[in-house]
Amino acid sequence: MTATAPDGPLRGRTVAVAGATGPAGRAALHRLAADGATVVAAGTDAPRLDAALDAVRSAVPGARVSGQMVDLLDPQAARDWADHIEAEHGGVDGLFHLVGGWRGSKRFSDTDLDDWDFLHDRVVRTLQHTTLAFQPALLRSPAGRFAMVSATAAHRPTAGGAAYAAAKAASEAWTLSLAASFTKEVPGEGAAPTAAAAILVIKALVTEEMRRQRPEATFAGFTDTADLAGTLAGLWDRPADELNGQHLWLTPR
Numbered sequence: 445m446t447a448t449a450p451d452g453p454l455r456g457r458t459v460a461v462a463g464a465t466g467p468a469g470r471a472a473l474h475r476l477a478a479d480g481a482t483v484v485a486a487g488t489d490a491p492r493l494d495a496a497l498d499a500v501r502s503a504v505p506g507a508r509v510s511g512q513m514v515d516l517l518d519p520q521a522a523r524d525w526a527d528h529i530e531a532e533h534g535g536v537d538g539l540f541h542l543v544g545g546w547r548g549s550k551r552f553s554d555t556d557l558d559d560w561d562f563l564h565d566r567v568v569r570t571l572q573h574t575t576l577a578f579q580p581a582l583l584r585s586p587a588g589r590f591a592m593v594s595a596t597a598a599h600r601p602t603a604g605g606a607a608y609a610a611a612k613a614a615s616e617a618w619t620l621s622l623a624a625s626f627t628k629e630v631p632g633e634g635a636a637p638t639a640a641a642a643i644l645v646i647k648a649l650v651t652e653e654m655r656r657q658r659p660e661a662t663f664a665g666f667t668d669t670a671d672l673a674g675t676l677a678g679l680w681d682r683p684a685d686e687l688n689g690q691h692l693w694l695t696p697r
Contacts, residue, residue: 454677455480457587458533460525462516462574463543465492467651467669468593472540473500475673477507481538484529486514516543516570522577529581536581540676541592543570549604556607563611571615575622583629588639589679589687592619593672596647596695616691619643623689640688644675647695667694 459476463469464485476483477500487493493511500509514525529536545566547559571592582588594612601609623641630637650666675692 452478452480454680457481457537457680458529458535459483459538459540460529460536460574460578461485462514462539462541462570463487464511465489465496466542466544467649468542468544468672470496470499471651471669471673472542472676473497473509474503475670475677477504477509479677480508481677482508482533483510484533485509485511486516486525487511488513488515516573517565519573519576522573526574526577526581535585536578537585537587538589538591538679539574539578539582540590541571541574543567544593546608548602548606548608552603552606554604560607560610563607564614567611568614568618571618575618579622579625582639583626583631586638587680587684588626590619590622590639590641591644591676591679592616593644593646594691596645596697599645616643620689626684626688637684637688640679640682640684642679642687642689643691644672645691645693645695646672665695 454476459481461469461472461483464473465487469485473483473485473496485493485497490513493513497509497511500507512525515521526536543566545563547562549555575590582590592615594616597605597609598612598616619641626639626641627637646667647665649669649672650663651669655663672694675694679687
């Protein structure tokens with residue numbers, strides 16, 4: 445389906461998307477661009493990043509979308525990315541951390557701590573580097589928004605998912621600290637907070653392609669990537685003080 449020209453509710457917002465080449469990232473790029481935002485995507489695989497950007501430009505004529513190869517495991521690269529966006533666009537209004545990954549085992553005793561190392565780097569460390577890099581810019585924005593995607597596993601860990609649950613729980617705790625900083629470091633004495641950090645909780649994601657491949661499957665409790673993207677785009681509809689530090693459940697608790 446072809447979207448209309450990007451002159452929507454997010455016009456004037458500049459949003460950075462980390463993990464832009466995965467299913468959640470591609471859906472977010474499309475929705476944000478269709479709603480009028482200027483979107484800057486980060487990835488580590490050039491062909492996949494180019495394909496994601498081309499898909500948005502094809503679906504959304506006039507989309508303001510660009511991409512940059514960024515190694516988010518390098519803290520300086522993350523800072524350079526944040527500085528580049530703010531210098532080029534005059535500010536950063538949103539950062540969405542959509543870098544995902546899963547590893548686990550059938551039994552707790554089979555847990556491979558190499559899985560923890562992988563998830564720590566991919567899920568936790570990239571989150572740390574991006575939030576540290578972008579926090580000052582989000583505070584400077586008149587409506588800064590941050591969101592990460594967590595999972596029910598962080599709240600109800602399974603026996604074989606210890607590493608994954610721990611990584612998501614650590615990411616949630618880090619995000620809540622970011623939220624606390626948005627409340628504490630408000631520019632101007634007595635001013636109301638303008639930045640907010642939210643945690644989106646899902647069981648798992650499902651795409652249109654997955655539904656086509658398995659038409660008999662119900663995907664019970666799964667969150668459609670389009671619905672996830674819609675929630676991200678709608679974060680600016682809520683006041684910062686009501687949104688900040690909240691868990692937004694996109695699946696039954």
